Amino acid sequence: MLTSEEVEKHNNRESCWIAIHGSVYDVTDFLDSHPGGPEVLLRCAGKDATDDFDAVHDIQLMDQSLPPSACLGGIDPGTLAKSTDQGSNASLPDENTPPPLTHIINLHDFEEVAKQHLSPNAWAYYSSGADDEYSKRENAQSYQQVLLRPRILRNIPAVDTTTTILGHHVSLPVYISAVGLAKLAHPEGECALARAAGKEGLAQVLANGSSIPIENVREARVNDDQPLFCQLYVNRDISRSEEHIRRAEEAGASAIWLTVDSPVVGKREMDERVNLAVQARDNQTSGAGVAKTRASTISPFIDWDILTWIRNLTKLPIVIKGIQTVEDAIMAYENGVQGIVLSNHGGRSQDTAQPPLLTLLEIRRYAPFLLRSRMQIFIDGGIRRGTDVLKAVALGATAVGLGRPFLYSLASGYGEEGVRRAVTILRQEIEANMVFLGVTNLSELGEHLLNTARLERDVARFVKLIGSFYAFILQRNANVRLTVVARSNYEAVKNDGIFIDSANHGQHRFHPYAVVRSPSELTGPFDYIVLAHKAIDQEAVASQLQSVKASTLVIIQNGVGNEEPFRRTHSDSSIVTCVTWVGATQIQPGQIKHTQSEDLQIGLYPNSAVDSNLEESRLSTLASLLETGRTRFQLLSPADIQRQRWEKLVWNAAWNSTTALTMVDTQTWLHSSPEATISTRRLMREVIDVGRACGVKLEYDLIGKLVDKILGMPGIGSSMQTDCKNGRPLEIDVILGVPVKKARELGMETPTLEMIYALVKAVDTRLRANI
Incomplete structure (x- = not known):
């Protein structure tokens, strides 16, 4: 002794x-x-x-x-001085007994009570966010920006709130998120959470920093089928993570929840201030809070290869927690994980990171195929109401995670019963609001029941930007005063200009003479207006530009018939029509990535109201600007430029439509069956028939050339397919609609073209309805 x-x-x-x-x-x-x-x-x-x-x-x-x-x-108990810091770790002595659970009517009530009864250390650790806590607040406020659209007279006798998470049946689309140090809230910590989850039919994610070993939590479960997932932070000592995975598998964990949104710990100032007071009292110098000290072993040196390492250790499903962009969501899908969690770590990591609900909306806009994929999408952060849960599910989430609310319900002596009360409150709110919305089960929820207009304003935009590439080419002439219409990227272009990284031209940043948000802000007059937007609604754009004077309109778009709407609004202007093959994509607002693809053909769309010599002079001036910009181009006659437009139309009509309808690449489509090639060639022939009937000199051997060309390439998608995946309207009229209209005017039979047009039109109608 x-x-x-x-x-x-x-x-x-x-x-x-x-x-x-x-x-x-x-x-x-x-x-x-x-x-x-x-x-x-x-x-x-x-x-x-x-x-x-x-x-x-x-x-x-x-x-x-x-x-x-x-x-x-x-050692003899009681002979040593105790280290306990009654002001930091122990629960606060409180003269008021916590209210009975029947008096707790929402999750906010639990938080208010917990604030009065948790120790300063525990409250700071649980509640703190990073820096100014902007992201923590935005997580909750983002749900308030999405409004519900209730339906009436639906005859809802009962509702079904059940769903499956990674194959496990649960009673609500809700799970208990990974929350560390639950014993700060209650002596039974994670075991109390496990019992409550089992009795209420929920799944639980056990934190890497759990107060209680996973083996004990496993024993606390109500039954063996109760899903228990295991969080993993990759340790700087990789052998510790290997041991963590091994123990999780032996303990019967159902999945590994790989957490990646905190490669370094966020600056949680409330947590640090509480610890500073303790350090000052004990004459110590470190001001790190509980969160920062606990995160000191997390490795920031991992990449996507860590998935291979985990798969070599276990066959358990992998969920990546901490996805904050649509790009990373797509990468997770391509890396074959079974699920992702859209999360900014509860606003505890990088402050001003966008709220997870906005990331979910990004996915719905730009990669909706993920919502129908084998990969389940979960979301956490700021969820406090049953309506929040329903909004997330309606936007495509499988289930939502709650962390802080369950810790608060565990605290104040409530324990397991407090957690069950919190679940009951959520259940009642979810069920009642499903009735308001007129749905009987979760599968009936959808974006049609939401008004997301307020949140839409903050959704990032990713678009092909041919216009930005040619803006770069034209501004290389010192005499050019360039005005740019920048919509979604206005602030970036206004403040920082446009940066282009080109395989042919190198890296450059240029600042336009002026930047405006929309065509309606243009005042003119202009020598040239370059129209390089997607030809979605030509009439609307022409109408916006009607009052803007311009000597020449330059149309760089796919399709045919693009010129006439602008001829009607600008009868005294020249029109230069163009065919281009160029690869330029906006990777971030105001930042353009350009591949080697760069070919342009230009020619007049003659205007009988303008002197022909003047028109030729305007075309020649444009050509000189392109030459100064050092880009490849050809000058063609009016007849030849229209032939080039129609030839590209044959290509676009075939491959854009078939890849958009089948959602497979060109090689997969053509090899899917003998009928695929036959029907594609038939479609091409009918488009050529229409073009020839319109007086365009097209040859039928173009069909063989285009089929041979596509067969000699790797399987590719199309811009129309990408727009389908991203939930954007399609360039349907100028690619398919105009040929169909011309055929009808000429009394021609084009059954394949008509059918393809009708099918793509239906897809476009659905996409527009969801915008």
Whole structure:
């Protein structure tokens, strides 16, 4: 039996002993490995740390973390000074008893009560966000920007709130998120959460920093089928993560929840301020809060290859938590994970990161195929109401995670029953609001029941920007004063100009003479207006430009018949019509990536009201500007430029429509059956028939050339297919609609073209209805 005098001598970094539950441990060699940092242990050096330990850990953790030799022997309880910080770790003494659970009527009530009864350390750790806590607030406020569209007279006798998460049936589209140190809220910590989850039919994600070992939490489950998922932070010591995965698998975890949204810990100032007070009292210098010290072992040096490493260790499904952009959602899908969690770590990592609900809307706009894929999409952050849950599910989420609300319901002595009360409140709100919306089960929820207009304003835009590429080419002439219409990227272009990274021209940044948000802000007059937008609604754009004077309109678009709407609004202007093959994509607002593809053909769309010599002069001036810009181009006669437009139309009509309708690449389509090639060639022939009937000199051998060309290429998609995937309207009229209209005017039979047009039109109608 050791004496208190002996233990008290070992109170520094060179020799650090602590007593826990009557046993003395030498933790000197463990100081730098402690997840909470060495300061936590040094504050307990030479003292009885039992109360501090029990506040956040289970006693079994000692055997898992320290070798048997670290236990030096026993000590008489009560002979050592205690390390417990009553002002930081212990629950606050409160004269008022927490209200009975029947008086708690929403999740906000739990938070208010918890604030009064949790210790300062626990409250700061649970509630703090990063920096100014903007993202923490926006997480919740984003749900308030989405409005519901209730339906009436629906005869809803009952509602079904059940769903499946990674193959496990659950009673609500809600799960308990990974929350660390649950024992700060209640002595039973994660075990109480597990029992409540089992009795209420929910899934639980066990935190990597759980207060209680996974084996104990497993035993606390109500039944063996109760889903328990295991969070993984990749440790700087990779062997520790390997051991973590092995234990999770042996304990019966149903999936690995790989958390990647905190490669470094966010600056959680409330957490740090509370710890500063403790450090000042104890004459220590570190101001790191609980969160920062616990995150010191997380590795920031991982990439997508970590998935291969995990798969070599386990066959468990993998969910990536911390997806914050549509691009990373697509990469996760391409890397074959079973699920993703849209999360900014509850606003606790990078402040001003966009709210997860906005990321979900991004996915719906730009990669809706993910919502129908095998990969389930979960979301957390800011969810406090049943209406929040329904909004997320209506936008495509499988289920939502709640963390803080369940910790708050666990606190104040409520324990398991408090968590069950929180679930009941959510259940009642979800069921009632399903009735308001007129749905009987979750599968009937959809965007048609939401008004997302307010949130739509913040959705990032990703578009092909042929116009930006030719803006770069034209501005290379020192005499050009360039005005740019920048819609979604206005602020970036206005402040920083346009940056282009070109395979042919190198990297350049240029600043337009003027930047406006819409065509209605143009005042003119202009020598040239270049129209390189997608030809979605030519009449509307022509109408917007009607009052803007311009000598020449330059049309760089797919399709045929593009010129006439502008001829009607600008009868005194010349029109230069163009065919281009150029690869230019906006990767970020105001930042353009250009491939080697760069070919342009230009020619007049003659205007009998304008002198022909003047028209030729305007065409020649444009050509000189293109030449100064050092881009490849050809000057063609009016007849030849129309022939080129129709030849490209044959290509677009065939491959855009078939890839958009089948959602496969060109090679997959053509090899799907003999009928695929036959029907494609028939479609091409009918388009050529219409063009020839309109006086365009098209040859039928073009069909063989285009089919041979596509067969000689790897399988590719199309811009129309991309627009389908991203939920955008299609360039249907100028590619398919005009040929169909011309055929009808000429009394021609084009059954394949008519059918393809009708099918693509139906897809376009659906896409527009969802915008």
